[in-house]
Amino acid sequence: MDAPRDELADLVELIMTLSRKISVRSTTGAGIDLGTVEALAMxxxxxxxxxxxxQIAAELNLKSSNASTTLRSLEQRGFLERHHDPADGRVIRVYPTAKARQNLALKREAWAATLLAAHPDPAQLTALLPALKALDDALTTPDLRPPPEPR
Known part of the structure; x- marks a missing residue:
């Protein structure tokens, strides 16, 4: 690998490590009922x-059985609902519940609090947002269009 590729690989490794550390530190004792993969799915x-x-499995790069297990657990705990697609009743679509939105809001607040406690200059971190958002957009599966509303 040449230097730029090494640095890009280092960046990916660091992002993944930071994600795990932020997740662990922000959920400890916070009363949040979503694990890392569950929070990503929600x-x-x-x-x-x-x-x-x-679509969820593809976007999160999960095996379909792992995605199904995650979604089943989230549904059993009241975080999501499944509805038949009005255009094709054979297709099942997944929607968040109010409980899911509330729990995800708690998790996002805990993430922010963790970063604020760990870094003295939040503006320096938020300056990274445009570049990271553009990267996320470039890596997002193109066929994730909003489906029709449930009946």
């Missing part, structure tokens, strides 16, 4: 309600 479901299990 963030995706909240941002784009009405996705299918397959």
């Amino acid at each position: 963030g995706l479901i909240t941002a784009t309600p009405g996705l299918t299990s397959g």
